[in-house]
Amino acid sequence: MKKVDTLLTNAIVLTMDNDLSLYEPGAVAIQGDQIVAVGLNEEILSTYSADETIDCKRDIVMPGLINAHTHVPMTLLRGLADDLRLDVWLLGYMMPVEREFVNPGFVQLGTKLACAEMIRSGVTTFVDMYYYEDDVASAAAEVGMRGICAQTVLKFPTPDSASYEEALSMTREFIQRWKGHPLIVPSVAPHAPYTCTEDLMRACAAMAIEFDVPLHTHISETAGEVENMRKEQGMPVVPYLKKLNLFDAKVIAAHCVHIDEGEMRTLQHYNIGVAHNPSSNLKLASGIAPVQKMLETGLNVGIGTDGPASNNDLDMFEEIRLANFIAKGSSGDPTVLPATTSLLMATRMGAQAIHLDHLIGSLQPGKRADIIRINLSPLHNSPRFRRDPLGAYAQVVYAAKATDVSDVMINGKWVMRDHDLLTLNEKELLAQSEELAHRIDAFLIEREKSILAKLIAVGGATEEQSFEIQAKVPVKDLQPFLEALKKPEIEIVYQRHYREYDTYFSFDSPDEGRIRYREDHFVGPRGEITNVRSRLTHIGLASERQFPEKIILSRSRFLAPATQSLRFYREYFKPIEEFDIEKDRLRFLIRFKDTELYINLDTVNRPKLGKFLEVKSRTWSRKDAERKALIVSELISYLGASLQESEMQDYFQMIQ
Ligand SMILES: CSC[C@H]1O[C@@H](n2cnc3c(O)ncnc32)[C@H](O)[C@@H]1O
Numbered sequence: 001m002k003k004v005d006t007l008l009t010n011a012i013v014l015t016m017d018n019d020l021s022l023y024e025p026g027a028v029a030i031q032g033d034q035i036v037a038v039g040l041n042e043e044i045l046s047t048y049s050a051d052e053t054i055d056c057k058r059d060i061v062m063p064g065l066i067n068a069h070t071h072v073p074m075t076l077l078r079g080l081a082d083d084l085r086l087d088v089w090l091l092g093y094m095m096p097v098e099r100e101f102v103n104p105g106f107v108q109l110g111t112k113l114a115c116a117e118m119i120r121s122g123v124t125t126f127v128d129m130y131y132y133e134d135d136v137a138s139a140a141a142e143v144g145m146r147g148i149c150a151q152t153v154l155k156f157p158t159p160d161s162a163s164y165e166e167a168l169s170m171t172r173e174f175i176q177r178w179k180g181h182p183l184i185v186p187s188v189a190p191h192a193p194y195t196c197t198e199d200l201m202r203a204c205a206a207m208a209i210e211f212d213v214p215l216h217t218h219i220s221e222t223a224g225e226v227e228n229m230r231k232e233q234g235m236p237v238v239p240y241l242k243k244l245n246l247f248d249a250k251v252i253a254a255h256c257v258h259i260d261e262g263e264m265r266t267l268q269h270y271n272i273g274v275a276h277n278p279s280s281n282l283k284l285a286s287g288i289a290p291v292q293k294m295l296e297t298g299l300n301v302g303i304g305t306d307g308p309a310s311n312n313d314l315d316m317f318e319e320i321r322l323a324n325f326i327a328k329g330s331s332g333d334p335t336v337l338p339a340t341t342s343l344l345m346a347t348r349m350g351a352q353a354i355h356l357d358h359l360i361g362s363l364q365p366g367k368r369a370d371i372i373r374i375n376l377s378p379l380h381n382s383p384r385f386r387r388d389p390l391g392a393y394a395q396v397v398y399a400a401k402a403t404d405v406s407d408v409m410i411n412g413k414w415v416m417r418d419h420d421l422l423t424l425n426e427k428e429l430l431a432q433s434e435e436l437a438h439r440i441d442a443f444l445i446e447r448e449k450s451i452l453a454k455l456i457a458v459g460g461a462t463e464e465q466s467f468e469i470q471a472k473v474p475v476k477d478l479q480p481f482l483e484a485l486k487k488p489e490i491e492i493v494y495q496r497h498y499r500e501y502d503t504y505f506s507f508d509s510p511d512e513g514r515i516r517y518r519e520d521h522f523v524g525p526r527g528e529i530t531n532v533r534s535r536l537t538h539i540g541l542a543s544e545r546q547f548p549e550k551i552i553l554s555r556s557r558f559l560a561p562a563t564q565s566l567r568f569y570r571e572y573f574k575p576i577e578e579f580d581i582e583k584d585r586l587r588f589l590i591r592f593k594d595t596e597l598y599i600n601l602d603t604v605n606r607p608k609l610g611k612f613l614e615v616k617s618r619t620w621s622r623k624d625a626e627r628k629a630l631i632v633s634e635l636i637s638y639l640g641a642s643l644q645e646s647e648m649q650d651y652f653q654m655i656q
């Protein structure tokens, strides 16, 4: 008799190996961190004896599940912002909160909570991507969970790096520190093509190749991402990444919702693993990944929960079932993705997708002992038919629940016995997460009170000088003023012609001011559009006090580049009303009496307000504002217009 550490006996053993071998009653022999034998009960018991022999009472024993894509510390942000599109969710809520709260303590706590939740649902390996990944790795190792831990790299500053150069050197040290660990596989995660530069993508690929570690990234998650890539690079996302040599690395590609058959063939050619995240893709309305086509192309597709802030849980049983249902529902064919294939995606094929199939994914001698036991006695699993040999797989996929997982072993060590977590104190973790949730709530409640704070949260804003000098005179014809600009006392510094498309958002309380989304289409000499620029402006309330010349206002203005779409800002700011104004503008920067001023010759086309001569300037100094106001009056007369007829209101106020 050979001596081993543990024998699991009298089970329904789903090995998930190449032949889908199933043993009933079956047994597994475990020595140290490895499986040494799997087979029928009598065979194993006649060859092995153990210190610990467990009668599994005809429960299912199978490989631990693999969560192929997640962001585990985001357990702490679960439920923070729901029912939003990916860009609003990410840029409007997740990233601003992460900038404020994410630190090593946050990451350790969130990871431990995630480990508890994942172990309870039979997950033994997770593939992560987050900030402070060193803390994800050390928390997971302490718990005894297996993980591919990928340090995130983005082109902009993140909670853990002031620049991407810093992120890259931190990632290099991180990989060196963890390479060869029995549970943790370090990895590099350029977040997505739209948040990385070409150089950054290339540098990440080179690092993954140098250390022979996986590279984890998001690919083609939304249609918008693909549309932008086509606009900017003239090709979809996969060829773009191929051009950057990304696929020379062992890539784990999360999502791939919007890829075509050519792209699938490229991914297959380079042995890229896909992580399919059905809950997250449905909840964020990103779309439905073409999983059946991917499988037909020969791609290895794993299943992931994505982060618990976009799912909102880490339950792989739900995820497997959903992957199965949407493949059937979206194809109209119930024979696609049978239960066995769905379960393979969360086990052996999942292991292939994450490039760890030499270690995990099936119960086979020589593989690591990552094993779960599922109790089939609860009534939702009853009865059990034996006619169809594949019935046991269907039971796990269509009927069983995460709560049926009673025991979990990772790398030969028990982390859950009879529903008891052996390496975690859930109560303590939950108390700490509640305390943090109070602080995050307070932060967001405060931010949501102020439109300006919301603007700053999505990209910063610079304050413009607070005194505005402006005079606007309605005129019948702009031609005389074009002529007047040639007069000797006026020096034209530069001139531009553009069509300005403004959308104003107004809010419940006028004290909030307004947001203007502005798109300028610059017009060239032949009437062609030469450039487009988008900006956001937060315009505060004008101060009550009127100045003597009636052309000075004091109000705050904050400018920010509009890097997102109008739709994004509408969903993010949630205005109560919107107004559109379109005008054709000839803009001149001129020097008059040693003072620089802007002259606008406007034709307001929508709504039809007519033509206007506008003179404008800004300054921080009230004294300077008063001086400029006098010069503006003189300039208006010099140009041949009358200040008596001037319009005190902005275009926005005129149409209200
Ligand atoms: C990758 S961690 C860094 C960054 O990614 C954000 N994130 C979480 N889930 C997703 C997703 O599905 N698509 C894009 N980005 C995601 C997370 O909030 C972190 O800021």
Ligand SMILES: [Zn+2]
Binding pocket: 069, 070, 071, 218, 254, 306, 307
């Ligand atoms: Zn993700």
